[in-house]
Amino acid sequence: MKGNSRRKLDQRTFMAQVRECRDKGYLLSPKKIGSGAFSKVYLAYATQERMQHNPRLASDLRGKRHSMVAIKIVSTAEAPVEFAQKFLPREISSLNATYKHLNVVQLYETYHNSQRAYLVLELAGRGDLLEHINTVSEHRRCPGLEEKEAHRLFWQLVSAVAHCHSAGVVHRDLKCENILLDDQGFLKLTDFGFANQSALKNALLSTFCGSVAYTAPEILMSQKYNGERADMWSLGVILYAMVTGKLPFKERRPHRMLLLMRRGPAFPPGLSPECQDLIRALLQLRPCARPDLPQVAAHRWMLPAPPALFRSALGAAPADNPAEPREDSEPTRPLRQLRRQQQQGTPKSASGPAPPPPEARPSRGAGSASAGLGLQSIAKASPLRHRPPSLCSPSALRSAPGHRLVSRGQWVDRVEAT
Numbered sequence: 499m500k501g502n503s504r505r506k507l508d509q510r511t512f513m514a515q516v517r518e519c520r521d522k523g524y525l526l527s528p529k530k531i532g533s534g535a536f537s538k539v540y541l542a543y544a545t546q547e548r549m550q551h552n553p554r555l556a557s558d559l560r561g562k563r564h565s566m567v568a569i570k571i572v573s574t575a576e577a578p579v580e581f582a583q584k585f586l587p588r589e590i591s592s593l594n595a596t597y598k599h600l601n602v603v604q605l606y607e608t609y610h611n612s613q614r615a616y617l618v619l620e621l622a623g624r625g626d627l628l629e630h631i632n633t634v635s636e637h638r639r640c641p642g643l644e645e646k647e648a649h650r651l652f653w654q655l656v657s658a659v660a661h662c663h664s665a666g667v668v669h670r671d672l673k674c675e676n677i678l679l680d681d682q683g684f685l686k687l688t689d690f691g692f693a694n695q696s697a698l699k700n701a702l703l704s705t706f707c708g709s710v711a712y713t714a715p716e717i718l719m720s721q722k723y724n725g726e727r728a729d730m731w732s733l734g735v736i737l738y739a740m741v742t743g744k745l746p747f748k749e750r751r752p753h754r755m756l757l758l759m760r761r762g763p764a765f766p767p768g769l770s771p772e773c774q775d776l777i778r779a780l781l782q783l784r785p786c787a788r789p790d791l792p793q794v795a796a797h798r799w800m801l802p803a804p805p806a807l808f809r810s811a812l813g814a815a816p817a818d819n820p821a822e823p824r825e826d827s828e829p830t831r832p833l834r835q836l837r838r839q840q841q842q843g844t845p846k847s848a849s850g851p852a853p854p855p856p857e858a859r860p861s862r863g864a865g866s867a868s869a870g871l872g873l874q875s876i877a878k879a880s881p882l883r884h885r886p887p888s889l890c891s892p893s894a895l896r897s898a899p900g901h902r903l904v905s906r907g908q909w910v911d912r913v914e915a916t
């Protein structure tokens with residue numbers, strides 16, 4: 499289609515979406531805040547009338563003191579059937595199962611017609627963790643976040659994942675791009691398209707999915723795997739990315755990737771030994787050797803837990819947040835469990851006295867230059883486009899419904915092939 503007609507069609511489609519949203523009580527703005535393979539995400543405003551009819555929306559937006567939401571519009575007519583019939587329902591049901599946690603994006607409601615599905619989501623307007631790491635790295639002229647900030651964000655991530663696991667949901671695609679930040683700096687876990695809800699806690703999964711750079715070795719090796727333990731590996735990759743601005747294993751070919759994984763991550767100078775210890779523990783090849791979430795919460799690097807996080811995660815507003823506490827916010831159980839574990843035990847990899855809090859440590863300055871700025875390194879570090887023939891047949895690859903473009907316009911490094 500020529501550029502002009504394409505533009506006209508896009509305009510017509512957008513106007514239809516505006517009407518469809520208005521009929522449901524949302525004012526769709528032209529501001530596109532993101533896009534996926536078959537979706538576009540727009541800023542929108544909930545009308546007072548809509549809030550009166552939707553208690554989820556009303557209780558949350560009252561606390562936030564604004565009426566903004568993110569509406570994800572999925573073009574079901576254009577997406578492959580399997581996407582509409584498998585991934586989208588999976589995403590919706592996982593979001594419903596994980597409602598409501600401060601660090602998991604909330605789904606307020608959905609509606610659809612023959613052309614499109616609409617997901618009305620909590621707005622996380624400060625971009626994703628990948629962008630944040632890159633921006634901060636550039637600003638600091640040193641790759642990665644300061645450990646103090648990584649500590650604050652990683653706690654929130656651990657809390658979010660603990661909540662998901664306690665709700666029976668394994669995410670299976672934990673990566674920096676799927677972690678958003680909101681205006682108050684809160685982390686919001688999103689994109690549950692690959693999540694698995696298993697009634698059996700220790701059920702072994704066999705579906706290959708995720709993004710190769712963040713994918714656990716047992717999945718790369720096509721073994722049956724425990725979803726929670728695989729999520730722990732991804733947490734290790736994310737923590738490494740946070741504190742170094744790079745990916746721990748950067749290799750296109752999975753067999754080479756496995757060799758690197760066997761060797762373990764290399765750390766830049768200046769990174770605290772406690773942080774290195776936690777990353778090493780999470781990046782254990784043997785799934786059962788990785789710490790579980792309570793053990794992570796009890797790790798020396800994780801101590802002390804940021805009080806503001808506990809306050810907020812337990813339903814009260816953060817100290818510097820003028821918003822009212824949200825009475826019905828937050829299932830507190832997983833975090834309480836983590837805190838109890840933290841008070842009781844020491845993790846298997848921890849030894850010696852607890853370290854000073856990360857803020858008391860000397861930060862890595864521009865001196866750790868050997869690592870380079872690495873601004874694009876995370877985005878570029880995962881360009882593995884497909885599994886090798888030994889791990890995934892070409893036909894499985896071609897037909898894999900999970901094949902899609904990542905937001906940065908590259909072919910995916912993520913696949914799901916059953």
Ligand SMILES: Nc1ncnc2c1ncn2[C@@H]1O[C@H](COP(=O)(O)OP(=O)(O)OP(=O)(O)O)[C@@H](O)[C@H]1O
Pocket residue numbers: 531532533534535536537539568570603619620621622623625626675678688689691902903904905
């Ligand atoms: N709740 C939200 N608040 C703010 N921005 C959002 C929100 N949800 C999604 N986005 C933005 O839209 C982009 C695409 O959303 P999402 O990842 O959910 O779609 P997707 O179809 O699953 O994408 P992909 O194909 O990359 O997996 C995100 O990278 C993010 O930038």
